[in-house]
Amino acid sequence: MLSNYPLSKVENQFLKESGTPTITTLIPYLTVDNFPKLGLLTACRFLEWAAQNPEGVISLPTGKTPEFFIKWTKFLLENWDSPKGKEIRKKYDMMDVKKPELSGLHFVQIDEFYPISSTQKNSFFHYVNNYYIEGFGLDPKKALLINSDEIPLADNLSFKEVFPNLTVDLSLRFREPTTQLEQLQQTSIYLIDKWCGEYEQKIRDKGGIGFFLGGIGPDGHIAFNTRGSHIYSVTRLTETNFETQAVAAGDLGGIEISANRLVITIGLDTIVYNPDAVAIIIAAGEAKAPIVKNSLEIPMDNLYPATVLQKLKNGRFYVTKGAASKLEDSVDNFYKSGPWTIEKTEKAIIDLCKKLKTYGHRLKLEDLKNDKYTSLIPNLSEDTVKEIMERVVDKLNRGTTKEKNEVLLHTGPHHDDISLGILPHVTNQLQENSNQAHFSVLTSGFTAVTNSFVINTLNETKNLLDQGRIQMVNFEDFFQIGYKLKMDKDVYHYLTNVASEQPEQRLRGLCHRVVRALVGIYKIESVTALREKINDVISILRNSYDGEKNPATIQKLKGMIREFEEELVWAHFGVQVKNVHHLRLGFYTGDIFTEQPDKDRDVEPIVDLFRKINPTKISLTLDPEGSGPDTHYKVLQATAEAVRKWGKEKDLSNLRIIGYRNVWFKFEPHEANVIVPVSLGDIAVMEDSFANCYLSQVNASFPSYAHNGKFSTIAKRTWVNQLNDIQLLLGKNYFYLHETAKVRSSHGLIFFKDMDVEEFLEHARELEKSIEGML
Known part of the structure; x- marks a missing residue:
């Protein structure tokens, strides 16, 4: 060999x-x-x-x-x-x-x-x-x-x-x-x-x-x-x-x-x-x-x-x-090692459609017999392609089934992960009033906010203070308790000015939240001290070299800006601030190598959230190889341990785990068991909410190597490409002639994996085994 x-x-x-x-x-x-x-x-x-x-x-x-x-x-x-x-x-x-x-x-x-x-x-x-x-x-x-x-x-x-x-x-x-x-x-x-x-x-x-x-x-x-x-x-x-x-x-x-x-x-x-x-x-x-x-x-x-x-x-x-x-x-080994599975059949047929650039219903038995991999399918017949088409249709049916009376907890390692991964699916869930939805980003995400963005925001905040346009600082109890109140008002004010196309007023909404963050972080007690602290932070950032690790207080400020952005996205659908949970797990430090999750510091806050919400479905990013941003697999480890711990307290036999992927990883069709149609309206909502809410990310200072621009563009392309694969199998007419409007309007697809607790923990366990004993 x-x-x-x-x-x-x-x-x-x-x-x-x-x-x-x-x-x-x-x-x-x-x-x-x-x-x-x-x-x-x-x-x-x-x-x-x-x-x-x-x-x-x-x-x-x-x-x-x-x-x-x-x-x-x-x-x-x-x-x-x-x-x-x-x-x-x-x-x-x-x-x-x-x-x-x-x-x-x-x-x-x-x-x-x-x-x-x-x-x-x-x-x-x-x-x-x-x-x-x-x-x-x-x-x-x-x-x-x-x-x-x-x-x-x-x-x-x-x-x-x-x-x-x-x-x-x-x-x-x-x-x-x-x-x-x-x-x-x-x-x-x-x-x-x-x-x-x-x-x-x-x-x-x-x-x-x-x-x-x-x-x-x-x-x-x-x-x-x-x-x-x-x-x-x-x-x-x-x-x-x-x-x-x-x-x-x-x-x-x-x-x-x-x-x-x-x-x-x-x-x-x-x-x-x-x-x-x-x-x-x-x-x-x-x-x-x-x-x-x-x-x-x-x-x-x-x-x-x-x-x-x-x-x-x-x-x-x-x-x-x-x-x-x-x-x-590897492809040979995938097909030839171990028992043959329906997933192998699905992959082989979809890949053959792509290879021959032909639709599934046009594949002939002769095509299957002549291909290196489809020829390996057991009991190959005229019905083989039809069976796979029915299997994929079943996945689509699961993705269009209306969910009711669910307590949903959508989680992400970073802010924007949920939106870029499964926003159209979440939108479907939020349209049902019997569902209760919560969102949690498990890290502070401060490394994605540039110094220049914070400096510009703080300068604008200072200008508004000088003009008397941040009136809440004049309330008698603002610096004692008032800064903690009316968080939803900041969000509503911001989004109202998105709708009315008043960017200056929109920016004012961000500055309001920044003031609240500064007062809370630095225990500020007066307007004068607030101005001084703004100048101090600007000075620190201007005197930092590009890429330098910020002091913990500035890390927290950057993180709270990202948290506000996340609240804005879900407020599009009427989700209140209290239902957006910011866990800020401690392993996320901004160092080049962050720590492994700690069972007390990083796992217990997740378990507490489970206890508080009692979710029936939990979504998370699924990176079983641990090959992407290290935050992804460390959050996966912490979440898996939290599920194990929670499982010792109550019966989780009915809990479902939704594993999704976004711009960093993509499911192959055969790996997913749920497919959700994405309309042009869904894509517009995702792109508009990204551009209007994730202000620190719009300029794409930390872009993907795949696109010199916003991550929302990559997400859209991923969804469209996934539709192209399935259209090759099912035919375009399956979509535009479908009896359901949701499917007829499909111009993209989302893939994800719906798992029970044991299946999820098995995914996480393999990654955990490779680290045991080292740390």
């Missing part, structure tokens, strides 16, 4: 565990069940290599991707001979591996933003020093790092003097400078280029990188070698593309900054210079599946930078099953 690519002992054990029967890709790969397990695999392989190469050269990634690699590496080093450590080492054939001493290793930093101060906590220089040099006990004298403050520039000036707006114009490499400043900048760019060449030579003088670990971007970039980078590229100062900028926006405080920041990166040829190098790319989640497929199955091509690993006998991809899901091997 892999005769040309000898695997290490660790890799062999993980290969056996994965159950992958055949690997035919141009670069070998290993699959694991979820994101935390990916970290364990990578940590075991790294420590195995380090034990064999105590003075080797390593290059390790930054950002959120290596979270569990770092945690598992530290855990194993600290627990090498503990019962848990021995259990892991025995399981993965590491009992004869001597505990490695990492201080002899030589470290090479992969990349860095330019320019960025090395003292900033969001610089990769700081990350490397914190998590690798100090965290792994490496020798700083043996580290080759990228420190922007130390790269020589013209006249020995600092980068802030040469590039005062922190923007580097690379056209100066090829054109004449027009000002004295541009002359300095041109000379400096040439000096940076020289420094990059010297950095490359230092790596090669060490014999090249012996162990490389990197993530892969949505466009296929490794390090900052974006799509189209030369296969023989070396260390250089370069621009990035939108997908890379979108991914970096979280580090730098918004796309506004990352779009204008250059990078220094090692090249593709740097990575593969050492022919004996172990080079590993890790990828998690179905969103990475297309680029993983192209990177592994296409011959070496600069459109897919990771294909350069084909040069290495020890080049590898370590991926979750979701990330591997589009590989031909």
